[in-house]
Amino acid sequence: MVMLMLFTQINPMLVTMGTQAFDANDWIFEPKYDGWRILIHKEGKRVEAFTRNGRNVTSKFPELRKAMDAIHAHTVILDGEGVCFRDDRTIFDDFAYRGRLSDPIKIEAARQTHPATFVIFDVLYASSDRRNELLLERKRILNEIVEPSQQFIPTMYVHEHGKRLSTLSVERDWEGIVAKRQDTTYITDIRTANWLKIKNFKMIDTVILGYRTVPTFALVVGLHFRTMRNKPVAVVEFGFTADERLAFLQTAEKIQTNYKDGTQYIEPVLCCKVKYLERTETHHLRTTSFKGFLFDKKPEDCWWLYR
Template sequence: MLFSPIKPMIVSIGKEAFDDNEFIFEPKWDGWRILLHKQGTRLEAYTRNGNIVTSKFPELKEAVSSIKADTAILDCEGVCIRDGRSVFDDFSYRGRISDSAKIKAALRTHPATFVAFDVLLTSSEHLKEPLMSRKSRLNEIINSTDIITPTAFIEGRGKDLSSWSIEHDMEGIVAKRKDSKYVLGVETKDWLKIKNFKTIDTMILGYRTEPQFGLVLGLHFKTVRYKPVGIVEFGFRVDDKRAFLEIAKQIQTRIDKKTYWIEPKLCCRIQYLERTDQHQLRTTIFKGFLFDKDPENCYWTY
């Protein structure tokens, strides 16, 4: 298992925050799942897909001395913290770059932290031990620094942590059963991610009427403008659709299959639950049109 690709345990999707004394609750960090393998002075970082990315994170050389166990496999989230919260795009940037000069510069502009939440192995495997035993081991073997630190958790009070995560603009929380074992590559209801809805203002690039009504959403990014980022189909009232269609007919530019493209002159506010690495928004809900908003101001909030 050491220094070979392994599939981490997979978190299931939960619906809403809850309280339960049989569970602990952790903040959900917004970054990349990273497995750190250590033996002696050697430390390697693997992604959840088994790719070795150690060379992209030179700060890991300093983390070796912070892991007191001679041998260890730690399950972590690699994150970049900005204004007190983890920013996915910052860590994704670190994961993309390979030029040595850019990597060196990113140590200052996009410093990485590895938030450890489980230990799979030290001098022996710990997969079959209950979670709380693994948590105790984890805290014993890590000296917390800016580069590597155990994640915080609370027992029983998921609703309180959820409220805190919303207040601090975090991605959500993770609920974990205290006696859960670590099962490689398996999705389990013993671990549940409960994500927070986020709100964003988008421009409207087009619309569909089949198989049901939906708006094509767009945003500006640093390197590309008017990028389609998803469809919203839920949350509309009859009056919303009627008012939009009257305006859309006047600014329609072309029809492509089932999509009617329009001039990007209208904006709307939506809620979304998650987004992909390519910034496609998922589980979207329409909250209202923004007739006074300038589409030039609809940009991705990094």
């Protein structure tokens, strides 16, 4: 196994997409947090944080200085998620906002308005290399050396009962859960089926901006953002009945505007509900399906959900 190097890029172990929650006595289950994957390196009083792609973001998060009090080990490398909480939910946009800042004055102000928390779920190094140790042993070590605080939290997990935690994640509007085999070691720079992310589908009301008929019928839908109205966020190809397609095309003929790059744009006066699994950092929705027209919805009310 390659020797770990402090304060340099380490490509973490990555999860595979799962399909649905399950129960199994040789797995544990954790909440899925909506933020940035962060690896924290500490040696004595020196602490640095890296994204999964190796970008050093230490200067963006003064909260890392609290590691001296929260992490009770001289030399460690920890794996986790950088998040911003609102109530008991993690808000991706808030942490992404923190990650975009570079002005020290704005960073200090954001520490008050958008405080960052680092949820730790694994330990790669603690006095010695821990990657060959099994997951539950790494969890034991993690809970021994990380003292819960506003800035650093060892993630919760449950044994066996993935369905129960998944139900809770839906009730609390979390992103989903992560399932992990108890007997796994930590292998850097791979994507493994021994770790599964099981995300919750979400619904959102969108404005119909246009449509395509080639190669298949699809709606181009958009949302309003603070800095932009009618931003395209998805091309929705699935979920339509034949009658819904026909009725839409008949209506769309009367409100067509310009045609560009395979899309016939229309006046943004119609709305529909879209189901989606996840979104990119630029708010593009993935794994989408059509869930019905919204005849009573006002297009000006179709905003991205800043929660």
